[in-house]
Amino acid sequence: QSVLTQPPSVSGAPGQRVTISCTGSSSNIGAGYDVHWYQQLPGTAPKLLIYGNSNRPSGVPDRFSGSKSGTSASLAISGLQAEDEADYYCQSYDSSLSAHYVFGTGTKVTVL
Amino acid sequence: QVQLVQSGAEVKKPGASVKVSCKASGYTFTSYYMHWVRQAPGQGLEWMGIINPSGGSTSYAQKFQGRVTMTRDTSTSTVYMELSSLRSEDTAVYYCAREGVSVYGMDVWGQGTTVTVSS
Numbered sequence: 001q002s003v004l005t006q007p008p009s010v011s012g013a014p015g016q017r018v019t020i021s022c023t024g025s026s027s028n029i030g031a032g033y034d035v036h037w038y039q040q041l042p043g044t045a046p047k048l049l050i051y052g053n054s055n056r057p058s059g060v061p062d063r064f065s066g067s068k069s070g071t072s073a074s075l076a077i078s079g080l081q082a083e084d085e086a087d088y089y090c091q092s093y094d095s096s097l098s099a100h101y102v103f104g105t106g107t108k109v110t111v112l
Numbered sequence: 113q114v115q116l117v118q119s120g121a122e123v124k125k126p127g128a129s130v131k132v133s134c135k136a137s138g139y140t141f142t143s144y145y146m147h148w149v150r151q152a153p154g155q156g157l158e159w160m161g162i163i164n165p166s167g168g169s170t171s172y173a174q175k176f177q178g179r180v181t182m183t184r185d186t187s188t189s190t191v192y193m194e195l196s197s198l199r200s201e202d203t204a205v206y207y208c209a210r211e212g213v214s215v216y217g218m219d220v221w222g223q224g225t226t227v228t229v230s231s
Binding site for chain 2: 002034036038045046047048051052055057089091098100101102103104105106
Protein backbone atom coordinates (compact mmCIF):
# COMPACT_ATOMS: atom_id res chain seq x y z
CA GLN A 1 0.00 0.00 0.00
CA SER A 2 1.12 3.55 -0.69
CA VAL A 3 2.70 5.69 2.01
CA LEU A 4 1.42 8.89 0.40
CA THR A 5 -2.29 9.50 0.98
CA GLN A 6 -4.52 11.42 -1.41
CA PRO A 7 -8.29 11.94 -1.42
CA PRO A 8 -9.94 9.42 -3.75
CA SER A 9 -11.83 12.10 -5.64
CA VAL A 10 -12.39 15.81 -5.99
CA SER A 11 -14.79 17.64 -8.27
CA GLY A 12 -15.55 21.12 -9.44
CA ALA A 13 -17.42 23.10 -12.02
CA PRO A 14 -15.66 24.56 -15.04
CA GLY A 15 -13.72 27.64 -14.05
CA GLN A 16 -13.49 26.71 -10.39
CA ARG A 17 -10.35 25.98 -8.40
CA VAL A 18 -9.71 22.55 -6.89
CA THR A 19 -6.89 21.30 -4.70
CA ILE A 20 -5.52 17.82 -4.13
CA SER A 21 -3.61 16.99 -0.98
CA CYS A 22 -0.78 14.48 -0.64
CA THR A 23 0.00 13.51 2.94
CA GLY A 24 3.23 11.76 3.80
CA SER A 25 5.48 11.40 6.81
CA SER A 26 8.88 12.23 8.25
CA SER A 27 10.57 9.61 6.07
CA ASN A 28 9.44 11.04 2.76
CA ILE A 29 7.93 14.51 2.24
CA GLY A 30 8.79 15.60 5.79
CA ALA A 31 12.42 14.57 5.26
CA GLY A 32 12.74 17.20 2.58
CA TYR A 33 12.41 15.03 -0.50
CA ASP A 34 10.83 16.66 -3.51
CA VAL A 35 7.26 15.96 -4.55
CA HIS A 36 6.28 15.50 -8.17
CA TRP A 37 2.79 15.32 -9.64
CA TYR A 38 1.53 13.33 -12.61
CA GLN A 39 -1.65 13.55 -14.66
CA GLN A 40 -3.06 10.39 -16.18
CA LEU A 41 -5.78 10.82 -18.76
CA PRO A 42 -8.03 7.78 -19.34
CA GLY A 43 -6.24 5.01 -21.17
CA THR A 44 -2.92 6.82 -21.41
CA ALA A 45 0.45 6.83 -19.69
CA PRO A 46 1.05 9.28 -16.85
CA LYS A 47 2.49 12.68 -17.70
CA LEU A 48 4.74 14.78 -15.50
CA LEU A 49 2.74 17.82 -14.42
CA ILE A 50 4.75 19.39 -11.58
CA TYR A 51 8.33 18.61 -10.56
CA GLY A 52 10.41 19.68 -7.60
CA ASN A 53 7.30 20.62 -5.57
CA SER A 54 6.27 23.64 -7.60
CA ASN A 55 7.88 23.69 -11.05
CA ARG A 56 6.03 23.17 -14.32
CA PRO A 57 7.68 21.41 -17.24
CA SER A 58 7.53 23.23 -20.54
CA GLY A 59 4.05 23.08 -22.04
CA VAL A 60 2.12 22.62 -18.80
CA PRO A 61 -0.41 25.45 -18.36
CA ASP A 62 0.10 27.81 -15.44
CA ARG A 63 -3.37 26.81 -14.20
CA PHE A 64 -1.53 23.98 -12.48
CA SER A 65 0.50 24.81 -9.40
CA GLY A 66 2.16 22.85 -6.62
CA SER A 67 3.26 23.53 -3.09
CA LYS A 68 4.77 21.69 -0.17
CA SER A 69 4.75 22.25 3.57
CA GLY A 70 5.89 19.97 6.35
CA THR A 71 4.81 16.42 5.63
CA SER A 72 2.28 17.35 2.95
CA ALA A 73 2.06 18.70 -0.55
CA SER A 74 -0.77 20.07 -2.66
CA LEU A 75 -1.68 20.40 -6.29
CA ALA A 76 -4.03 23.19 -7.29
CA ILE A 77 -5.91 23.46 -10.55
CA SER A 78 -7.40 26.88 -11.20
CA GLY A 79 -9.83 27.71 -13.98
CA LEU A 80 -10.87 24.05 -14.17
CA GLN A 81 -11.46 22.81 -17.71
CA ALA A 82 -13.16 19.71 -19.08
CA GLU A 83 -9.85 18.33 -20.31
CA ASP A 84 -8.51 18.35 -16.75
CA GLU A 85 -10.72 15.39 -15.91
CA ALA A 86 -8.12 12.73 -15.11
CA ASP A 87 -6.34 10.85 -12.35
CA TYR A 88 -3.60 12.70 -10.49
CA TYR A 89 -0.74 11.13 -8.53
CA CYS A 90 1.87 12.61 -6.24
CA GLN A 91 5.28 10.95 -6.00
CA SER A 92 8.28 11.30 -3.72
CA TYR A 93 11.21 9.40 -2.28
CA ASP A 94 11.07 7.46 0.97
CA SER A 95 14.15 6.69 3.04
CA SER A 96 12.58 4.04 5.23
CA LEU A 97 11.44 1.56 2.61
CA SER A 98 13.15 -0.44 -0.03
CA ALA A 99 10.49 0.85 -2.40
CA HIS A 100 12.49 4.05 -2.47
CA TYR A 101 10.26 5.83 -4.92
CA VAL A 102 6.66 6.04 -3.75
CA PHE A 103 3.43 7.17 -5.35
CA GLY A 104 0.33 8.59 -3.79
CA THR A 105 -2.93 6.68 -3.79
CA GLY A 106 -4.27 8.78 -6.64
CA THR A 107 -7.12 11.27 -7.00
CA LYS A 108 -9.82 11.29 -9.63
CA VAL A 109 -10.75 14.83 -10.69
CA THR A 110 -14.24 15.17 -12.09
CA VAL A 111 -15.38 18.29 -13.94
CA LEU A 112 -19.07 18.76 -13.23
CA GLN B 113 11.95 13.77 -30.33
CA VAL B 114 12.53 12.03 -27.04
CA GLN B 115 10.52 8.86 -26.79
CA LEU B 116 10.31 5.47 -25.14
CA VAL B 117 8.75 2.68 -27.16
CA GLN B 118 7.78 -0.49 -25.35
CA SER B 119 7.19 -4.01 -26.61
CA GLY B 120 3.76 -5.40 -27.25
CA ALA B 121 1.17 -7.02 -25.04
CA GLU B 122 1.88 -10.40 -23.45
CA VAL B 123 -0.28 -13.21 -22.16
CA LYS B 124 1.42 -15.60 -19.78
CA LYS B 125 0.47 -18.56 -17.64
CA PRO B 126 1.00 -18.55 -13.88
CA GLY B 127 4.55 -19.50 -12.99
CA ALA B 128 5.99 -18.26 -16.26
CA SER B 129 8.26 -15.27 -16.84
CA VAL B 130 7.80 -12.18 -18.97
CA LYS B 131 10.40 -9.82 -20.41
CA VAL B 132 9.31 -6.33 -21.45
CA SER B 133 11.54 -4.04 -23.49
CA CYS B 134 11.73 -0.26 -23.64
CA LYS B 135 13.67 1.34 -26.49
CA ALA B 136 14.84 4.91 -25.99
CA SER B 137 15.50 7.45 -28.71
CA GLY B 138 16.10 11.16 -29.07
CA TYR B 139 18.54 11.56 -26.18
CA THR B 140 21.78 10.15 -24.74
CA PHE B 141 20.65 6.80 -23.38
CA THR B 142 23.35 6.44 -20.73
CA SER B 143 22.75 9.86 -19.19
CA TYR B 144 19.35 9.12 -17.64
CA TYR B 145 18.21 6.52 -15.15
CA MET B 146 15.15 4.47 -16.06
CA HIS B 147 12.29 3.41 -13.79
CA TRP B 148 9.76 0.64 -14.17
CA VAL B 149 6.27 1.31 -12.82
CA ARG B 150 3.20 -0.88 -13.03
CA GLN B 151 -0.53 -0.30 -12.76
CA ALA B 152 -2.98 -3.11 -12.06
CA PRO B 153 -6.46 -2.76 -13.56
CA GLY B 154 -8.33 0.06 -11.85
CA GLN B 155 -5.49 0.61 -9.40
CA GLY B 156 -2.79 3.18 -8.76
CA LEU B 157 0.84 3.39 -9.79
CA GLU B 158 3.40 1.09 -8.18
CA TRP B 159 7.16 1.59 -8.43
CA MET B 160 9.11 -1.56 -9.23
CA GLY B 161 12.70 -0.50 -9.59
CA ILE B 162 15.31 1.61 -11.34
CA ILE B 163 18.32 0.96 -13.53
CA ASN B 164 21.31 3.10 -14.40
CA PRO B 165 21.83 2.51 -18.12
CA SER B 166 25.42 3.70 -17.86
CA GLY B 167 26.80 1.07 -15.50
CA GLY B 168 23.82 -1.27 -15.27
CA SER B 169 23.36 -0.90 -11.52
CA THR B 170 19.86 -1.53 -10.24
CA SER B 171 17.65 -0.99 -7.20
CA TYR B 172 14.45 -2.90 -6.77
CA ALA B 173 11.40 -2.47 -4.55
CA GLN B 174 11.50 -5.03 -1.77
CA LYS B 175 8.18 -6.44 -2.94
CA PHE B 176 9.80 -7.59 -6.19
CA GLN B 177 13.24 -8.61 -4.91
CA GLY B 178 14.13 -12.05 -6.21
CA ARG B 179 11.49 -11.94 -8.94
CA VAL B 180 12.48 -8.94 -11.04
CA THR B 181 15.58 -8.34 -13.13
CA MET B 182 16.29 -5.10 -14.98
CA THR B 183 18.97 -5.01 -17.63
CA ARG B 184 20.08 -2.78 -20.46
CA ASP B 185 21.69 -2.99 -23.87
CA THR B 186 23.59 0.18 -24.64
CA SER B 187 24.14 -0.85 -28.27
CA THR B 188 20.40 -0.61 -28.93
CA SER B 189 19.47 1.94 -26.23
CA THR B 190 17.04 -0.55 -24.74
CA VAL B 191 16.21 -1.45 -21.17
CA TYR B 192 14.48 -4.65 -20.17
CA MET B 193 12.36 -5.71 -17.24
CA GLU B 194 11.93 -9.42 -16.58
CA LEU B 195 9.45 -10.63 -13.98
CA SER B 196 9.41 -14.30 -13.03
CA SER B 197 7.07 -16.65 -11.16
CA LEU B 198 4.11 -14.75 -12.49
CA ARG B 199 0.80 -14.88 -10.67
CA SER B 200 -2.60 -13.44 -11.47
CA GLU B 201 -1.87 -10.40 -9.31
CA ASP B 202 0.89 -9.44 -11.74
CA THR B 203 -1.70 -8.66 -14.41
CA ALA B 204 -1.05 -4.98 -15.08
CA VAL B 205 0.19 -2.36 -17.47
CA TYR B 206 3.95 -2.01 -17.14
CA TYR B 207 5.58 1.34 -17.91
CA CYS B 208 9.16 2.42 -18.31
CA ALA B 209 9.79 6.04 -17.33
CA ARG B 210 12.89 8.18 -17.60
CA GLU B 211 14.20 9.99 -14.53
CA GLY B 212 14.81 13.57 -15.52
CA VAL B 213 18.01 15.48 -14.84
CA SER B 214 17.38 19.19 -15.02
CA VAL B 215 13.68 18.42 -14.84
CA TYR B 216 13.36 16.02 -11.94
CA GLY B 217 10.75 13.32 -11.61
CA MET B 218 9.76 10.83 -14.29
CA ASP B 219 9.74 13.15 -17.25
CA VAL B 220 9.20 10.78 -20.18
CA TRP B 221 7.05 7.66 -20.16
CA GLY B 222 6.65 4.71 -22.47
CA GLN B 223 3.24 3.87 -23.85
CA GLY B 224 2.83 0.90 -21.51
CA THR B 225 2.82 -2.85 -22.03
CA THR B 226 -0.14 -4.93 -20.90
CA VAL B 227 0.81 -8.20 -19.27
CA THR B 228 -2.00 -10.62 -18.58
CA VAL B 229 -1.42 -13.63 -16.36
CA SER B 230 -4.09 -16.26 -16.79
CA SER B 231 -4.34 -20.01 -16.85
